Amino acid sequence: MENTTRISPISSIAHSATKTEIASLFGLALVHAWIYAFNTSNEATYPWQYVYLAIAAAMLALALLSRKHAAFITSKPACAIAGIFGMAAPLLAFVAHSNSLGTLPLIFGGIFVGWAYSIWGIAYSRFSTPQAIFLLFVSGILAAVLKTAFFLTPEPIVQILLAILAPFALFSGLSACTVSQSIPRGALRFAKKDVKSLWKVGAIVLVFSVVNANLLANEQIHPAAMTISAFLVARAAEIFLCACILAWTFLLKKPFNFVQLWRIILVLLATDIVVRIAFPGIAFQPLFSSVCVNFIVLFVWLTLSDIAQHSDIAPSVVFGIGWSLYTIPLFAGVTITQKLGTQTTEALFLALLLYFMLIVSTFCLELRDRDIQLIFSDVNADAAPMPQEFADIDTRCANLAEKVHLTARELEVMQMLCKGRTKAYIAESMFVTENTVKGHTKRLYAKLGVHSKKELQQLIDLE
Incomplete structure (x- = not known):
């Protein structure tokens, strides 16, 4: 199979789009930076993980609604309402003092992020895999820069900036949807009747999310309390890994697959666990969890983009269900771990987490699995043949x-x-x-x- 990355990843878009429209294609960075700053800049007492439950609920509700009202998600009046939720959430979080009011920003923030992700899911379902890789990992670099800017900014100003940023994140997604309409759809690979065969993909996302949730819940240093040097190292690591993937794909023109990407996450999570066991309380430890969260998000997004691009299932359904496999286990893992208390920080528990993750990876990350090979086959020279070929x-x-x-x-x-x-x-x-x-x-x-x-x-x- 010819490696399609030899063609410029956005050449088919650039010739018919304005500079503003091209810039909007990287707007997913705004959503990623928004949710990170929203969760870490506030040191309120409410349980931050509930925002992920709200995200899952919003995306699943939109997926269900879109089956009868496909245009609702991207309608401007509906997006304007979602933008209001996004503007209100950080402002309420800053002024919230009581527990009853403290949960309201999480609900508003979850609705906004879930809506934004649903819109961006529609846009990414139209991009080819090379285009999605390019846009996603360049957006990852931009998001790291924005996170740094938020970290170095006083908290009251951060909340104001997040409120201003919310409508831009939504309407850049709408612009990306419009631009991506002209991109031809890919060949069908994941029909509804075959979707059960992707259970290994769901299992990997679920297990890695649960493990990372336990690690996040047991952090001895809150991300907002990280030293500047530790925070900058974490963001530099994100930028470096994003740049490596871009260089591997577009400069070296090398193929890659689902297994390779998730093995990167496996190494990062395993490193985090080993560091916690060998060097408890080390100042740089939170950077591993931070980098893991970032790359699980990017890899889940890329996987769902490829499946939606080559599926007969509506994009909002693919992203609604797929993203819930990440957010719901994250919410559950953090909540359960917090209730269990500090005993979960013991070396034995961390070793068991590592063992469980390795067992699941051994059975699910198989290079010879035909359904796994189909994912990212646009940039995988060794992929299995597609079930249907519609070249012309x-x-x-x-x-x-x-x-x-x-x-x-x-x-x-x-x-x-x-x-x-x-x-x-x-x-x-x-x-x-x-x-x-x-x-x-x-x-x-x-x-x-x-x-x-x-x-x-x-x-x-x-x-």
Whole structure:
């Protein structure tokens, strides 16, 4: 398989987008920096992990809602309301003193971040894997810079900056959705009927999230109380690892796969555990947990982007369920560990965590697993063959559309139907209702003289 990273990762976008639109493609950095600063800049007494439960609830609710109202997530009035939640959360967190009021910022913050992630999930579901890698890890570098700026800024000003930043994070996502609409969809690899085969992916995300949650809950030094030198080393490590992945993929033009990426997390988590056992209380220890959180987030996001790009499941559903596999175990792990008390910091408990993580990794991170090989196969020269190959599907559809005088929308619907997409998926991708897609499909079938998706695909195959 040809390594698609030899082509500039955003060349297909840059020629038709303005500079502002191109800049908006890196706006996911705003969301990542926002949630980090929101959780660490406040030293309030409320349990910070509940914001992750709120994120999961918001994304799952939006995924359910989008099945009947595909355009709702990206509608400007709805995004404006989500932006208000994002603006209110840091301001309330700063002034909150009672426990009853202290939980309100977490709910507001969770709704905002969940909404922002859902919008960005739709945008990333349209990017090819090379494009997603480039945008995601450059955004990771930008997020590290923003985290540093927030860390060095007095807390009252940070809360004001977060309030200002919230609407920009949402509307840059909307801009990215608009720009990404022109990108052709990838070939279908993960159909609904095959989704159960990805259980190993879910198991890895869940287990690594639980382990990292236990480590976060037992940190002896709060991230906000880290020394400047320790904090800067942690951010430098994030930038260095992001730069390494970018260099490996685009400068050295080397393939990589799901297993390689998650083995990086395995090494980071294992290093964190060993350091806690061998050097308890060391000042630089929190940087390992911080870097692990960052890269679990990036790798989960990249994995979900690839699955959504090559699936007939709506992007909001892929990201809603997939992101919950990260956030809910994180919430549960931190909460349970805090209730168990300081006994969980003992060396035996940490050793058991390491052992459990290694066992699960041994069985789930298998290079020969066919379903695992399909993930990131756009940049993996050794990937297994795709179940369906539509190398020239867009060209064939365009040629047929010209003959029968299809509209641009009908052509777009035809291309997606021929790739196996569902009407719900098409509706969310086009930011319209499912009834609108049904109308385009009915007219499309009438013009072509077919009665089903199968007949349409057969017609295209014979063209």
